Amino acid sequence: MTSHDGLDAESDIGAAAAAERALEGWLGVARPVEAVNAELETTLSDRHAICVSAYEIMAHLAGNRGWTPLSSVCKAVDRSQPRISRLVTQMQNEGLVERTRVDGDGRAFRLRLTRKGRRVYFSASETLVEVFERIHRERPLVSRLTAASTQA
Secondary structure: OOOOOOOOOHHHHHHHHHHHHHHHHHHHHHHHHHHHHHHHHHHHHHHHHOOHHEEEHHHHHOOOOEEEEHHHHHHHHOOHHHHHHHHHHHHHOOOOEEEEEEEOEEEEEEEEEOOOHHHHHHEEEEEEEHHHHHHHHHOHHHHHHHHHHHOO
């Protein structure tokens, strides 16, 4: 008996079994990471009314005193300009960041944290340390993954 592409059924079954094992292995990593990300999102939202992406933006801005080009923020957090612009608008409405046009370039913007934004950022940083300390105790696989990624 042959399969749709000319291979024998035994080869198809072997390939399917290998694919299922590979997927199970991947999901064994992806699901715990997704669970941690969901926990981070929920905790940051509940305690500080921000998301992980907003925290990433704030972290980049906190490391750059003064104004930071929006393009630099997009590159640092590896997100598209439209996505970051929408989030920055929300952050601006919450009083976390200031945004202004770059002199001489009517299309470009620059950002900086407000005092409130700095307070939220540092408070959220303490929360993240707390959450990650607990995660490292409770989820050894995630602990090993984060340790490996910070050593790379």
